[in-house]
Amino acid sequence: MNLSKILKNSFLIIAASVVLTACATQKKAGQTQGDVYTGSDSVEYLASGVKDRVFFATNETVLTTASRETLRKQAAWLRKNSKITIVLEGHADERGTREYNLALGERRANSAKDYLMTYGISSDRISVLSYGKERPVDSGSNPLAWSKNRRSVSVKAN
Amino acid sequence: MLFRYLFILLILLPLKAFALIEVDITRGNLNPLPVAVSPLSIDVKSKSDFRKILKKEDLGSEISAVVENNLRQSGLFNPLNKNAFLQKPDIANLKPRFEDWNLIKAQALITGKVTFIDEKLRVEFRLWDVLAGKEMMALAFTTVPSNWRRVGHIITDKVYERLTGENGYFDTRIIYVSEEGPKTNRIKKLAIMDQDGFNNKYLTLGNELVLTPRFNPTNQMVTYLSYFRNLPRVYLLDIETGMQEVVGDFPGMTFAPRFSPDGKKIIMSFAKDGNSDIYTMDLENRIVERITNHPSIDTSPSYSPDGKYITFNSDRSGYQQIYIMNSSGKNVKRISFGNGLYGTPVWSPRGDLIAFTKLHKGKFYIGVMRTDGTGERLLTENFYQEAPSWSPNGRVLIFYRETKTNSKGEGFSAKLWSIDLTGYNEKMVNTETDASDPSWSSPLTN
Numbered sequence: 349m350n351l352s353k354i355l356k357n358s359f360l361i362i363a364a365s366v367v368l369t370a371c372a373t374q375k376k377a378g379q380t381q382g383d384v385y386t387g388s389d390s391v392e393y394l395a396s397g398v399k400d401r402v403f404f405a406t407n408e409t410v411l412t413t414a415s416r417e418t419l420r421k422q423a424a425w426l427r428k429n430s431k432i433t434i435v436l437e438g439h440a441d442e443r444g445t446r447e448y449n450l451a452l453g454e455r456r457a458n459s460a461k462d463y464l465m466t467y468g469i470s471s472d473r474i475s476v477l478s479y480g481k482e483r484p485v486d487s488g489s490n491p492l493a494w495s496k497n498r499r500s501v502s503v504k505a506n
Numbered sequence: 507m508l509f510r511y512l513f514i515l516l517i518l519l520p521l522k523a524f525a526l527i528e529v530d531i532t533r534g535n536l537n538p539l540p541v542a543v544s545p546l547s548i549d550v551k552s553k554s555d556f557r558k559i560l561k562k563e564d565l566g567s568e569i570s571a572v573v574e575n576n577l578r579q580s581g582l583f584n585p586l587n588k589n590a591f592l593q594k595p596d597i598a599n600l601k602p603r604f605e606d607w608n609l610i611k612a613q614a615l616i617t618g619k620v621t622f623i624d625e626k627l628r629v630e631f632r633l634w635d636v637l638a639g640k641e642m643m644a645l646a647f648t649t650v651p652s653n654w655r656r657v658g659h660i661i662t663d664k665v666y667e668r669l670t671g672e673n674g675y676f677d678t679r680i681i682y683v684s685e686e687g688p689k690t691n692r693i694k695k696l697a698i699m700d701q702d703g704f705n706n707k708y709l710t711l712g713n714e715l716v717l718t719p720r721f722n723p724t725n726q727m728v729t730y731l732s733y734f735r736n737l738p739r740v741y742l743l744d745i746e747t748g749m750q751e752v753v754g755d756f757p758g759m760t761f762a763p764r765f766s767p768d769g770k771k772i773i774m775s776f777a778k779d780g781n782s783d784i785y786t787m788d789l790e791n792r793i794v795e796r797i798t799n800h801p802s803i804d805t806s807p808s809y810s811p812d813g814k815y816i817t818f819n820s821d822r823s824g825y826q827q828i829y830i831m832n833s834s835g836k837n838v839k840r841i842s843f844g845n846g847l848y849g850t851p852v853w854s855p856r857g858d859l860i861a862f863t864k865l866h867k868g869k870f871y872i873g874v875m876r877t878d879g880t881g882e883r884l885l886t887e888n889f890y891q892e893a894p895s896w897s898p899n900g901r902v903l904i905f906y907r908e909t910k911t912n913s914k915g916e917g918f919s920a921k922l923w924s925i926d927l928t929g930y931n932e933k934m935v936n937t938e939t940d941a942s943d944p945s946w947s948s949p950l951t952n
Contacts, residue, residue, distance in 0.1 A: 407825070445849035445863050445892045446717060446943070447762040448819060448826055451775065451782040451803040454759055458780030477736060478759055478777065482715055487689035487915035
């Protein structure tokens with residue numbers, strides 16, 4: 349990649365974040381960062397202070413700092429409640445083809461699973477289920493709704 | 507019972523080799539051929555018999571309406587208004603007065619006769635070249651009365667074939683996913699219908715989520731994804747018996763299934779530990795073979811018609827792109843290089859093109875490219891659309907389109923649409939409910 353391309357790309361990223369921030373502030377301040385959802389709509393709790401879900405950027409499966417914190421809390425809660433098993437339900441937004449999104453949801457749930465495992469949760473307590481774009485929580489056709497739908501949700505299985 | 511039929515095909519007169527009328531279907535047809543579809547004539551006795559059996563007032567008119575609708579929908583023909591017809595159906599079928607048909611600017615004329623004979627429906631029809639004043643084709647069929655719509659489709663196929671030189675695609679079915687309920691909790695069922703939207707039947711009850719049904723080459727089996735017991739797996743369904751079975755014994759999600767062109771294998775993705783690769787399962791000996799082995803997402807596989815190659819979707823370059831490889835998995839080559847993301851490649855039945863979905867700058871496109879990736883042509887642009895499936899003659903694509911919801915998240919709909927390979931004649935395909943994931947059958951008769 350040459351310098352002008354790098355400059356051009358970083359300009360695009362800056363421009364994109366300016367646009368996104370502008371959108372977000374118009375609706376509700378601080379609901380997304382990059383395009384990862386940071387708000388609390390649709391978020392439920394596995395226990396007091398233990399959020400049930402983490403969110404992803406478009407086409408991404410990387411866990412953000414906030415997501416890792418949520419998952420560490422989930423891991424701590426799972427360690428305390430050693431009989432509990434969970435299903436990680438991976439989801440994508442509606443802006444992708446159905447089959448690819450099924451794979452993407454599976455990859456997102458697995459990135460949450462891998463993180464829980466590094467915090468000592470045995471893989472046989474965690475199963476993974478991808479819904480692709482089949483089960484959005486927000487039926488909106490806008491960037492904020494899509495950010496809420498790109499998620500991995502930990503659901504108690506027993 | 508769905509695919510059981512009884513046809514006796516009689517050629518009444520030898521086909522004549524000359525034809526003045528010809529419809530060019532290789533470019534967008536802005537001047538559809540004016541054609542007069544005369545109601546098929548029917549005698550008083552047959553009319554009353556069919557009225558009893560089929561509850562149809564005039565079966566001759568009903569069958570000609572099927573033909574007329576097919577021809578209009580194809581975009582290549584302009585069926586003329588019946589009110590302008592001067593000649594009575596029975597007389598026209600014996601010997602058309604070509605001057606009368608010429609007067610209303612018909613270039614082709616379809617006539618015919620319907621009779622009830624030995625508990626069967628007998629239909630004969632003729633295609634006439636009005637300008638040349640000659641008969642182009644004459645055929646007769648005998649079948650069970652309940653098959654009357656299919657007779658209309660077969661007549662259309664014959665007319666289409668005679669006038670365009672291409673195979674018809676009217677005596678075919680579409681399998682799709684019927685959708686109902688709120689966007690956040692859609693109820694989905696497998697459904698099957700004739701290509702013109704009639705004879706709709708539901709194949710599952712909606713108790714579990716079902717996706718991406720695809721026919722086998724003989725149209726008797728369907729492979730699809732079902733979330734039965736919350737385990738997303740590829741299933742096989744026998745349409746006649748209703749028997750269902752899981753395909754293979756995979757310890758995780760299998761999805762994106764299709765049949766091989768010989769019908770002997772199912773090719774699909776298997777996702778494990780965050781990685782999706784492509785596998786095949788032989789339906790006779792149940793042997794599973796791994797085709798791709800790459801840490802990226804590999805999905806949406808589709809065979810070339812000769813079975814030698816596979817096109818598929820992978821994000822190994824960082825983003826969703828289209829690739830081809832040998833059916834063994836060797837010689838993987840990326841073929842999509844345009845701007846944007848590419849998905850859902852499907853090889854055309856003629857072998858020369860790959861249809862795809864493209865996402866670029868927030869818009870979704872259905873397009874085609876050659877199998878080496880050159881000659882990309884986008885046919886239609888929209889807020890959301892995907893999953894093209896080819897008509898068996900490779901001339902038309904059917905896909906689904908979803909609408910954007912309003913600020914309250916209301917107004918969602920999913921519908922089937924079709925478009926000509928030329929990019930013309932884009933239209934919605936009527937379905938009882940919302941619909942997605944269409945897949946076109948091969949011709950029911952040959």
